[in-house]
Amino acid sequence: MTKKQLMKDPLNLVITGVGGQGNVMISLIIGNAFVRDGYIVTVGETYGASQRGGPVMSHMRISKETQYSPFIPDGCADIILGMEPVETLRMLGRYGNPRVITIINPRPIYSIDVTGGHAEYPDLDKLVEIVKELSAQTWIINATEEAQKMGSPMFANAILIGALIGSGVLPLDKKSVEPVLRETFPKEIEANLVAFNKGIKFVKS
Amino acid sequence: MANIEIDAPGTSQLFIGNEAIARGALEAGIGFAAAYPGTPSSEILGSLAQIAKKMNIYAEWSINEKVAMEAAAGASYAGIRSLAAMKQNGINVVSDFLANLVMSGTGKGGLVLVSCDDPSAISSSNEQDTRPIAKWLDIPLVEPGDFQEAKDMTKWLFDLAEELGTLCMLRSVTRIAHARGNVKLGELPNKQQKAYFEQIHDLKNVMPTRYIPIPSPVRHLFLHAKMDKALEKFESSLFNRYIGPDRADLLIITCGSCWLYSQDAIEALKLRDRVGILKLGTLWPLPEKFVMEHLNKSDKVLFVEEIDPFLERSVMELGGSFPPKAIRPTFYGKRSGHINAYGELNPDMVIKAVSTILGLTYKARDADYGKKAEAVAKSNVPERSMTFCAGCPHRATFWSIKNALKLDGHDGVVTGDIGCYSMALGPAGFFQVRTMHCMGAGVGVANGLGKLGQFGFNQPVLAVVGDSTFYHATIPALINGIYNQSNFILIILDNSATAMTGFQPHPGTGMTAMGEPTKVISMEALCRSLGARVEVCDPFDLNNTTAILLEMMAEGGGAKVAIMRRQCELVRAKKEKPPYKVRVDAERCIGEACGCDRLCTRIFLCPGLIWDKKTGKSKVDEVICNGCGVCVDVCPQGAIIKEAA
Ligand code: SF4
Ligand code: SF4
Numbered sequence: 001m002t003k004k005q006l007m008k009d010p011l012n013l014v015i016t017g018v019g020g021q022g023n024v025m026i027s028l029i030i031g032n033a034f035v036r037d038g039y040i041v042t043v044g045e046t047y048g049a050s051q052r053g054g055p056v057m058s059h060m061r062i063s064k065e066t067q068y069s070p071f072i073p074d075g076c077a078d079i080i081l082g083m084e085p086v087e088t089l090r091m092l093g094r095y096g097n098p099r100v101i102t103i104i105n106p107r108p109i110y111s112i113d114v115t116g117g118h119a120e121y122p123d124l125d126k127l128v129e130i131v132k133e134l135s136a137q138t139w140i141i142n143a144t145e146e147a148q149k150m151g152s153p154m155f156a157n158a159i160l161i162g163a164l165i166g167s168g169v170l171p172l173d174k175k176s177v178e179p180v181l182r183e184t185f186p187k188e189i190e191a192n193l194v195a196f197n198k199g200i201k202f203v204k205s
Numbered sequence: 206m207a208n209i210e211i212d213a214p215g216t217s218q219l220f221i222g223n224e225a226i227a228r229g230a231l232e233a234g235i236g237f238a239a240a241y242p243g244t245p246s247s248e249i250l251g252s253l254a255q256i257a258k259k260m261n262i263y264a265e266w267s268i269n270e271k272v273a274m275e276a277a278a279g280a281s282y283a284g285i286r287s288l289a290a291m292k293q294n295g296i297n298v299v300s301d302f303l304a305n306l307v308m309s310g311t312g313k314g315g316l317v318l319v320s321c322d323d324p325s326a327i328s329s330s331n332e333q334d335t336r337p338i339a340k341w342l343d344i345p346l347v348e349p350g351d352f353q354e355a356k357d358m359t360k361w362l363f364d365l366a367e368e369l370g371t372l373c374m375l376r377s378v379t380r381i382a383h384a385r386g387n388v389k390l391g392e393l394p395n396k397q398q399k400a401y402f403e404q405i406h407d408l409k410n411v412m413p414t415r416y417i418p419i420p421s422p423v424r425h426l427f428l429h430a431k432m433d434k435a436l437e438k439f440e441s442s443l444f445n446r447y448i449g450p451d452r453a454d455l456l457i458i459t460c461g462s463c464w465l466y467s468q469d470a471i472e473a474l475k476l477r478d479r480v481g482i483l484k485l486g487t488l489w490p491l492p493e494k495f496v497m498e499h500l501n502k503s504d505k506v507l508f509v510e511e512i513d514p515f516l517e518r519s520v521m522e523l524g525g526s527f528p529p530k531a532i533r534p535t536f537y538g539k540r541s542g543h544i545n546a547y548g549e550l551n552p553d554m555v556i557k558a559v560s561t562i563l564g565l566t567y568k569a570r571d572a573d574y575g576k577k578a579e580a581v582a583k584s585n586v587p588e589r590s591m592t593f594c595a596g597c598p599h600r601a602t603f604w605s606i607k608n609a610l611k612l613d614g615h616d617g618v619v620t621g622d623i624g625c626y627s628m629a630l631g632p633a634g635f636f637q638v639r640t641m642h643c644m645g646a647g648v649g650v651a652n653g654l655g656k657l658g659q660f661g662f663n664q665p666v667l668a669v670v671g672d673s674t675f676y677h678a679t680i681p682a683l684i685n686g687i688y689n690q691s692n693f694i695l696i697i698l699d700n701s702a703t704a705m706t707g708f709q710p711h712p713g714t715g716m717t718a719m720g721e722p723t724k725v726i727s728m729e730a731l732c733r734s735l736g737a738r739v740e741v742c743d744p745f746d747l748n749n750t751t752a753i754l755l756e757m758m759a760e761g762g763g764a765k766v767a768i769m770r771r772q773c774e775l776v777r778a779k780k781e782k783p784p785y786k787v788r789v790d791a792e793r794c795i796g797e798a799c800g801c802d803r804l805c806t807r808i809f810l811c812p813g814l815i816w817d818k819k820t821g822k823s824k825v826d827e828v829i830c831n832g833c834g835v836c837v838d839v840c841p842q843g844a845i846i847k848e849a850a
Contacts, residue, residue: 018589019591020594027385028219028385031219031385032219035217035218035219035387040386040387041219041385041386041387042352042384042385042386042465043219043384043385043386044380044383044384044385045383045384046327053589053590053591053592053594053812054589054590054591055589066468067351067352067353067386067387067465068465068468068469069380069462069465069466069468069469069551069552070380070384070385070386070462070465071380071466071469071551071552071553073469073473073551073552073553073556073569074553074569074570075569075570075575076473076569076570086585086586086587086589087586087589089581089582089585089586090582090586092578092582093578093579093581093582093583093586094578094579094582096570096574096578097569097570097571097574097575098570098571098574107828109812109826109828109829110812110815110816110826111587111588111589111590111812112590112592112632112633112810112812113587113588113589113590114587114816115806115807115810115812115814115815115816116632116806116807116808116810117807117816118588119587119588120587121587122585122587126585127585130581130585134574134577134578134581144828148827148828153828
């Protein structure tokens with residue numbers, strides 16, 4: 001079997017969500033798996049706001065050639081992993097293009113602007129439709145809902161990583177990611193592996 | 206944080222720039238590191254502290270940047286390689302010492318200062334370029350252009366600093382410091398270090414060997430000789446290089462993260478054989494010969510750098526030494542308006558500058574798609590303002606401040622400071638804060654306001670600072686207020702951590718950077734010893750906190766202290782389960798219907814509470830709520846119910 005290749009070099013992956021959801025953790029896990037497989041990876045994150053409810057994004061540039069900058073140029077995302085639906089749309093607006101692939105967790109997190117009545121959160125079904133329209137391919141993964149069933153919304157991260165790996169859009173397989181997961185979650189590894197495998201399954205069904 | 210100490214030379218690791226710098230320091234055989242936390246610099250000391258015991262080095266969170274730099278100099282004088290790290294504001298705090306240190310010189314151990322700038326002030330109160338201080342004070346300055354260089358340069362800089370006997374500075378920016386990339390590890394040294402402060406007891410020779418800045422003119426002369434030596438090294442440094450054609454339509458001169466943006470831009474525009482990039486790693490003293498050699502590569506030169514036109518001006522100054530008949534290139538950059546002189550840059554901005562100069566059109570994506578995507582995102586994506594975390598004690602404190610000021614009715618003024626609580630300028634803290642500058646400034650400003658009684662000023666003055674800020678920069682201002690009898694209340698938001706920068710310990714926590722228990726420096730004992738009235742409140746007890754603030758305002762007199770003590774919610778949530786299960790009783794909630802006008806979701810604005818438009822009731826979002834129970838006391842209807850979890 002030949003080893004899978006990057007579908008493009010550099011491959012531009014955006015991970016987006018709301019501060020506190022676990023963006024940085026996902027980008028770290030995926031990034032480390034790539035570096036161990038011999039790739040050159042750059043990850044840029046919006047920090048500062050990361051714990052405090054603001055929009056958060058990680059830009060990952062994966063290459064065999066060179067160290068790219070921590071910013072994906074506008075309109076140049078290849079894959080968007082959206083942990084929150086409007087944040088996914090925010091990213092599509094700036095980085096999307098007709099070839100972009102989206103994986104989306106459709107659980108809204110309301111901003112204080114929405115709660116306070118200064119902004120409107122769009123209808124969820126309509127939102128998901130727009131995301132689909134703007135993407136070449138979309139996977140909808142109810143990660144938060146499934147994670148809550150497992151006892152904590154934090155398992156959503158491992159589910160989404162599973163979905164990303166299971167979708168086959170990255171040249172990474174289970175074997176490259178599992179050891180990194182084990183190092184990241186030494187205590188709750190069993191539950192996180194269950195979540196990870198669930199993600200793989202959801203994306204395939 | 207990554208394991209920066211792994212002994213695996215030749216392997217590649219994914220490090221943030223700060224970890225790469227820390228690793229470089231380890232590979233250089235550093236013995237001593239000191240810093241005050243400040244985004245984006247904190248992980249340098251943070252990652253060193255984590256492994257300090259194991260690697261037999263010393264690392265500390267100092268009370269402020271000036272002490273950190275002075276302590277590091279002390280170690281250098283005893284022959285230990287040492288490092289101080291700080292954000293741009295720290296450079297301002299330490300500048301007086303730096304101006305003397307360059308004259309006195311350093312000790313036998315190489316001394317390195319790392320300054321992390323925050324273009325666009327993503328996590329800062331101000332935007333500031335610290336490179337000019339190197340020019341101002343004669344400090345050799347380098348800046349890494351990627352993660353590998355962040356490590357390699359740091360290591361190299363220690364050798365240079367030691368050889369020259371002068372402080373050397375490495376500048377980094379947020380997009381190197383906090384971005385991640387590949388770093389190939391080198392060897393870790395295996396040396397025993399011995400510290401000894403060598404003294405010359407023969408008094409006839411005393412002056413030249415003492416670590417003092419006098420006689421200053423002579424020291425200044427020595428310093429210039431050191432800078433000449435640095436220049437010699439910089440001229441042949443491999444951290445400076447040119448990529449591109451022998452003759453280029455455009456030459457980009459750049460440094461730091463802009464080196465990455467420039468490469469991205471050239472790649473996106475497919476201009477590799479038309480545009481050359483001169484990447485500088487050693488910035489000051491400017492390697493003039495090296496730059497001059499490359500200036501004739503093109504008759505158009507574009508400077509791509511963030512914040513100040515440091516390279517632009519320095520290279521233009523060289524113009525004076527051009528031979529009289531030389532062809533002068535046209536310079537583009539901040540002066541010409543092609544590159545912003547404020548805010549951070551990115552690949553798109555460089556693409557735009559290059560396309561404008563060369564008259565190219567660039568299209569990243571299908572135009573129709575672009576229009577549509579932008580339009581639907583614009584009309585459907587709501588704002589997402591930053592706010593305090595669910596269950597944050599600051600929200601509760603500012604709720605009480607707001608209510609106390611209202612009840613007091615004398616239009617009280619709140620002066621603010623730097624930290625998570627800076628968000629109290631906005632809806633997170635109910636727009637209560639009126640001033641914000643540098644660390645500790647709010648208390649200084651309060652000192653002035655509190656002395657205006659003779660001009661008819663009768664507004665209460667509340668100065669809000671964090672616990673870490675209290676130790677860092679507030680104590681002299683508090684003493685001033687007590688001594689000069691200024692009328693203000695110092696409110697210390699004591700959440701037992703330097704929360705904004707990553708929960709570092711400070712003198713009030715009883716814990717050192719290396720995780721060892723130490724004496725707790727009690728802020729209340731300290732303030733009482735100065736003669737101030739001190740009250741300690743639990744901000745979650747809204748009624749009591751409001752009552753105490755009201756009473757202190759009414760009392761007047763000199764400076765007083767109110768300590769709001771509650772652990773940072775993120776620290777608590779990492780250790781324990783939420784104390785309460787909280788829900789809204791839909792029967793009792795009257796939402797928009799009457800006086801409360803949904804007080805909890807419209808005004809109090811904890812993100813754990815959401816508004817269910819369909820039912821017209823408030824609701825707890827169980828994914829976000831941390832179960833602090835404070836909103837229970839906010840609701841006038843008693844509709845929010847807490848049960849022990
Ligand atoms: S929970 Fe209480 S404060 Fe909030 S809207 Fe309902 S009645 Fe008003
Ligand atoms: S109990 Fe209320 S105030 Fe506390 S976190 Fe939950 S929703 Fe926010």
